[in-house]
């Protein structure tokens with residue numbers, strides 16, 4: 001038995017069986033090229049007999065891909081197999097993957113065939129496929145729920161008929177790791193010619209155990225091919241996730257003792273491409289490829305990771321294609337992470353007392369604001385806070401009109417010291433119109449470096465919008481923050497708050513000069 005694990009990616013076939021994940025030929029080709037960069041051993045490009053579109057996709061992928069074997073699925077009949085062979089013709093390295101259900105339930109209720117008929121059809125279609133190509137994979141569909149005696153008979157016959165890979169699917173995600181591993185080991189031990197084929201696992205995630213079952217199939221059962229998909233995409237609850245299998249085998253080489261051809265640094269790019277193409281968002285806490293997989297938000301973990309990364313990380317973010325791990329500052333962060341961020345932002349404080357004061361202000365802010373930007377920290381330590389009593393500019397009223405097809409218009413009333421000012425302007429949008437209106441009176445000439453909106457409360461449309469505006473003028477950079485359920489109002493408040501900071505700095509400079 002070899003110590004290499006073959007990675008068979010079926011994102012373009014089983015992954016596409018997820019409702020809503022259908023892909024065009026060009027999209028499949030783009031993903032296939034990324035899978036080749038990832039160095040997967042086999043790309044299951046589709047099911048050539050299922051439609052002309054899929055036939056063309058398999059054909060285009062077989063022509064384009066040179067470094068991975070390209071495979072098409074086929075039912076166990078001559079027409080499907082011929083169609084697969086035709087689509088794969090001319091490819092550098094190709095495989096036909098045929099399947100036929102062997103469980104009593106599927107044979108009787110779905111195929112309406114007797115076991116003997118299934119046995120014969122499996123044998124004959126394998127032989128037919130083998131006459132068309134050297135590389136033939138056979139899958140007894142619903143294999144894990146099949147009678148082991150019958151399965152042994154079928155598998156022995158298809159090996160004799162020329163199958164080079166035997167894949168044992170847990171089609172409905174019913175398996176339990178130890179039982180699945182033993183199931184495969186038992187088959188391999190009982191079938192006399194079992195070592196003539198490579199054994200493979202194909203697990204679904206209905207009970208959330210696709211990866212665990214696949215690993216047990218490898219460790220206990222001796223399988224040397226895993227069928228998997230990027231982001232675990234696939235029929236119903238999905239398939240075994242490629243990124244998890246690969247990183248489990250790689251990270252725990254001490255346990256599995258297996259090598260892989262995969263270039264793991266291509267995992268995150270592949271995940272992003274599949275997610276963007278299918279519109280299936282990756283959950284933030286998804287292993288390896290989720291946005292939080294290498295992010296630390298709590299002070300004790302941040303402190304540990306900053307002192308020695310492996311205190312809380314078992315893999316390096318860079319190794320799977322992230323640019324770096326993330327220290328996310330928020331209300332659970334501690335002093336050490338805060339100090340580190342100040343250092344990264346180029347801020348050196350004079351004393352511990354100063355750091356402690358800034359940290360206290362930071363904690364206070366983090367209690368109110370879910371996302372802390374670097375600009376917030378800069379503002380916190382560089383800008384003197386402007387309290388309500390010292391506000392020079394204050395929003396009094398705002399109204400705006402925007403109608404489809406018409407340029408938005410805003411009227412703003414605001415206080416500037418003792419004066420009440422009224423201004424109006426058009427703009428590209430209501431926010432633009434409101435800020436331009438303010439600027440017609442203030443004439444700050446400041447350049448806007450950042451404008452961002454986020455929801456402070458829950459992610460519903462009832463949330464408070466919080467706007468951050470970053471202005472630059474005369475070599476100074478200031479941030480203004482404003483919140484309101486109406487984001488146009490929040491924007492005007494943020495803009496005025498930034499203008500207040502510029503104003504108070506100007507006053508200070510004037511006083512010093």
Ligand SMILES: CC(=O)SCCNC(=O)CCNC(=O)[C@H](O)C(C)(C)COP(=O)(O)OP(=O)(O)OC[C@H]1O[C@@H](n2cnc3c(N)ncnc32)[C@H](O)[C@@H]1OP(=O)(O)O
Pocket residue numbers: 014017047049050051074075076077099100101110111112141171235
């Ligand atoms: C476990 C899996 O993921 S298997 C792969 C599942 N993927 C797909 O089904 C996607 C592609 N499928 C398709 O485009 C279509 O289903 C096609 C083109 C394959 C077949 O379409 P149709 O001819 O209209 O048949 P339909 O889908 O309604 O029914 C499937 C037929 O295939 C038969 N069949 C199912 N599996 C197999 C098999 N492995 N070998 C031979 N025949 C099979 C069924 O018994 C049924 O036959 P019947 O029409 O005589 O009752």
Ligand SMILES: CC(C)C(=O)C(=O)O
Pocket residue numbers: 014073099139141142167169170171172202204
């Ligand atoms: C065709 C086979 C491998 C399959 O997808 C399954 O049984 O889930």
